Amino acid sequence: MLITERQRMVQDIESWAGQFGNDRSSLMPILQNVQKKYSRISEFSMQAIADRLEIHPVEVYGVVSFYSFLKDEVHGKFVIRLCQTITCDMAGKDRVAKQLENDLGVSFGETTTDGMFTLEYANCLGMCDQGPAMLVNDQVFTCVTPEKVHDIIQGCRQSLTAFAGLRKES
Amino acid sequence: MQNSTYGNLTFSTVKPGEALAKAKNMKPVDIIAAMSDSGMKGRGGAGFPTSIKWNLAAAAKGDEKFVVCNADEGEPGTFKDRVILTDYPELVFEGMTIAAMAIGAKVGIVYLRGEYAYLTKQLEDLLAKCREENLLGKNVLGKQGFDFDIEIRMGSGAYVCGEETALIESLEGQRGEPRNRPPFPVDTGFMGRPTIVNNVETLAWASCIIAKGPEWFNAIGTEKSKGPKLFSISGDCEKPGVYELPMGITIAELLAEVGGANAKAVQIGGASGQCVPKTQFDRQIAFEDIATGGSVIVFGPERDMLTVAHNFMEFFVEESCGQCTPCREGNAKLLEGVNMLREGKCSMSYLKELCALGETMQLASKCGLGQSSPNAFLSIVSNFEQEMMGRTN
Numbered sequence: 001m002l003i004t005e006r007q008r009m010v011q012d013i014e015s016w017a018g019q020f021g022n023d024r025s026s027l028m029p030i031l032q033n034v035q036k037k038y039s040r041i042s043e044f045s046m047q048a049i050a051d052r053l054e055i056h057p058v059e060v061y062g063v064v065s066f067y068s069f070l071k072d073e074v075h076g077k078f079v080i081r082l083c084q085t086i087t088c089d090m091a092g093k094d095r096v097a098k099q100l101e102n103d104l105g106v107s108f109g110e111t112t113t114d115g116m117f118t119l120e121y122a123n124c125l126g127m128c129d130q131g132p133a134m135l136v137n138d139q140v141f142t143c144v145t146p147e148k149v150h151d152i153i154q155g156c157r158q159s160l161t162a163f164a165g166l167r168k169e170s
Numbered sequence: 171m172q173n174s175t176y177g178n179l180t181f182s183t184v185k186p187g188e189a190l191a192k193a194k195n196m197k198p199v200d201i202i203a204a205m206s207d208s209g210m211k212g213r214g215g216a217g218f219p220t221s222i223k224w225n226l227a228a229a230a231k232g233d234e235k236f237v238v239c240n241a242d243e244g245e246p247g248t249f250k251d252r253v254i255l256t257d258y259p260e261l262v263f264e265g266m267t268i269a270a271m272a273i274g275a276k277v278g279i280v281y282l283r284g285e286y287a288y289l290t291k292q293l294e295d296l297l298a299k300c301r302e303e304n305l306l307g308k309n310v311l312g313k314q315g316f317d318f319d320i321e322i323r324m325g326s327g328a329y330v331c332g333e334e335t336a337l338i339e340s341l342e343g344q345r346g347e348p349r350n351r352p353p354f355p356v357d358t359g360f361m362g363r364p365t366i367v368n369n370v371e372t373l374a375w376a377s378c379i380i381a382k383g384p385e386w387f388n389a390i391g392t393e394k395s396k397g398p399k400l401f402s403i404s405g406d407c408e409k410p411g412v413y414e415l416p417m418g419i420t421i422a423e424l425l426a427e428v429g430g431a432n433a434k435a436v437q438i439g440g441a442s443g444q445c446v447p448k449t450q451f452d453r454q455i456a457f458e459d460i461a462t463g464g465s466v467i468v469f470g471p472e473r474d475m476l477t478v479a480h481n482f483m484e485f486f487v488e489e490s491c492g493q494c495t496p497c498r499e500g501n502a503k504l505l506e507g508v509n510m511l512r513e514g515k516c517s518m519s520y521l522k523e524l525c526a527l528g529e530t531m532q533l534a535s536k537c538g539l540g541q542s543s544p545n546a547f548l549s550i551v552s553n554f555e556q557e558m559m560g561r562t563n
């Protein structure tokens with residue numbers, strides 16, 4: 001990481017701490033924001049948060065490791081979480097899972113080599129009347145069928161190239 | 171994504187702002203009395219009377235008090251809180267504000283599960299609008315000295331954080347590990363201050379009770395289970411979705427409503443609830459019979475109940491916080507037992523041992539997760555014994 005990026009992260013942490021109350025209770029929202037902006041919660045960021053909140057970095061790591069949505073390791077730009085709970089299972093999640101693996105070329109728990117997608121299971125997403133359901137980052141997809149998997153993945157890829165195009169233009 | 175709700179929900183008949191305009195002129199004791207007269211018990215699953223919770227927090231001493239809305243909705247098969255937060259969020263925020271008037275709180279927190287992050291934009295926009303209209307902020311609706319605001323905090327994918335003390339731990343920036351109770355949150359909650367934690371639906375009903383009067387609520391339901399209730403219906407039925415039905419409805423009546431009359435079993439109360447076979451479909455969904463936060467999963471005639479038990483046990487093994495032994499080790503043992511059954515390698519005496527283990531977990535676990543995690547296994551094993559033993563596939 002470049003020095004400037006580290007500095008920027010420290011500044012961000014400073015301002016988020018201020019926004020969320022300056023004490024330990026601001027830890028979760030700070031971690032969530034770090035992950036959102038910097039994709040993962042690196043060791044450096046944990047140290048910076050610990051310094052800011054005056055707690056031991058191991059305390060921060062303990063929290064990161066507890067929550068399944070908080071990640072310290074590198075993962076894809078898109079995290080796909082397929083619901084594995086009973087109603088989505090009954091609605092055909094196994095076939096969707098298989099097709100996700102086929103189309104992405106990875107198994108559950110893995111990240112594609114181009115760094116685009118991480119494939120995971122999640123527990124009940126609260127879409128039980130419209131299963132199989134899955135989350136792609138914060139977006140929810142319902143009544144997913146194996147045929148739709150390809151379009152969803154393409155949609156992610158396109159949203160990224162569209163975004164890159166926009167950045168180039170501006 | 172669409173919201174499939176069936177019939178007219180009472181929530182659609184209460185105009186935004188109606189409840190708060192009424193509550194503004196009520197004394198805290200009168201608000202609590204209205205909750206008491208309504209007979210409402212919490213809609214999050216445990217069924218604790220709302221008026222008692224509010225009264226304890228009102229009486230507790232503290233320089234600050236908090237109202238927390240439990241929007242962690244993680245119980246498998248539950249999605250009614252998502253529908254409420256999508257279609258009727260005003261009622262939830264008003265319910266929180268009314269609760270704050272009753273107990274003397276200045277800060278409200280919605281703990282929203284990370285899986286529902288897509289709802290935050292809409293909720294934040296509504297909060298901003300409420301501030302503009304003085305439904306939140308300083309001297310709410312001109313009521314001198316009553317300041318109240320609400321913020322949204324996100325969960326990050328941990329079912330156990332729906333348990334109220336784990337939720338508070340999470341809000342305080344800790345691992346979501348449940349605390350011993352007592353002390354209860356009503357006297358030692360968020361930041362050690364008196365805190366009420368209420369389910370999304372409970373708070374929305376609180377608004378309706380103020381708007382429509384407690385008698386209306388009290389007239390619906392049974393002796394011990396008052397009022398209407400939202401149910402999340404999923405699984406093998408024609409019309410899955412959210413339904414408003416009176417407490418005390420029988421399973422057979424409910425199944426007729428949702429087009430699931432040929433079911434062989436229903437799971438009531440999610441993974442931590444119980445599996446009820448066809449022979450008991452005359453039982454009532456109510457606190458005095460089968461209690462639930464509203465999750466109903468329907469199983470058609472072809473479903474393999476051991477697959478169901480397997481799915482639930484995997485869930486608990488993943489979601490146990492690991493703090494206490496009966497739950498951490500017990501759930502792993504039960505899952506291993508289900509796998510043995512699946513392979514047709516479990517003796518009857520070992521199955522009996524597993525059931526005894528389940529009963530120990532119900533007694534010895536620290537929080538509701540471990541205490542209720544064996545329920546599904548035990549009820550499936552006892553009601554579907556003929557499907558369990560001597561399997562060849």
Ligand SMILES: Cc1cc2nc3c(=O)[nH]c(=O)nc-3n(C[C@H](O)[C@H](O)[C@H](O)COP(=O)(O)O)c2cc1C
Pocket residue numbers: 211212213214215216217218240241242243244245329330331332333334335367368369370372373537538539
């Ligand atoms: C493991 C576990 C998970 C829970 N999850 C939720 C939840 O997602 N939403 C909820 O309202 N209550 C949940 N509860 C119940 C809460 O601890 C608490 O009783 C409830 O929020 C109180 O609100 P009420 O009185 O309005 O029902 C859970 C309890 C346990 C033991």
Ligand code: SF4
Pocket residue numbers: 330347348489490491492493494495497498535536537538539540541
């Ligand atoms: S019962 Fe389970 S979830 Fe609850 S405290 Fe013990 S280990 Fe944690």
